[in-house]
Amino acid sequence: MRLATLLLAARSPQKEPVPFKERLPLKLKSRVSGRGMNTTEVFCIHEMSVLFACLKTNEFSQKLCSNEIENFQKCYSSSLTMREGRKEKEAKGILIPGEKKLSHKQVNTLLRQFPQFV
Template sequence: MRYTAALFKSKVARPIPQEPVPFQEILPLKLKPAVSGKGDRTSEVCCLQEMSVMLACFKKNEFSQQLCSKEIDSFQKCYTGHLATKKVKKDKEAKGVLTPGEKQLSSKQVNTLLKKFPNFK
């Protein structure tokens, strides 16, 4: 703590430039006509709470499935629900259907938007 306080009080800091730095355009400032689909491959973690409850029940009951049937059922319901929502989302993405207000767009949906609103020269 002592050193940081001394550094903040010292006058060795970089001076503030008086004139703004001019902007140099290296590449044209416009969007490409399409995006790649490389960023869509993310690993999603689902039903983590249900899985941890199920594993805690297994540990408590010495891995007896009969005593933890309620936790197993809740985990299976959560996972089948996740698979169903994932399938619906994948079908929408494959068709390029846009839903208003969606924050996470796939590459196909972004490409659909870019075709709908192209860059002007």
């Protein structure tokens, strides 16, 4: 018990502010690498769940769930075209207004447009 009180007393907060030591310059690099760009986009989850529910209730008869199958196929084809369009724009570095996630090429385009001078 006595040892614990001694250890806790040694960990008292610092009384004066700790000075900041700059070890590297505080500025952005002029480009970004694309190593960590693993995108796992998920589309048509709702349509897939509706399709599986229909198949389960109808004992996996595809004739009775043709409407749900058609909706899922439409959603999947539209997501493929949207993904291809986005990949083309990302490869060219074209900026998409309102996009929340940018690729490394798009970020590099932004950094070239607005360079950081320090």
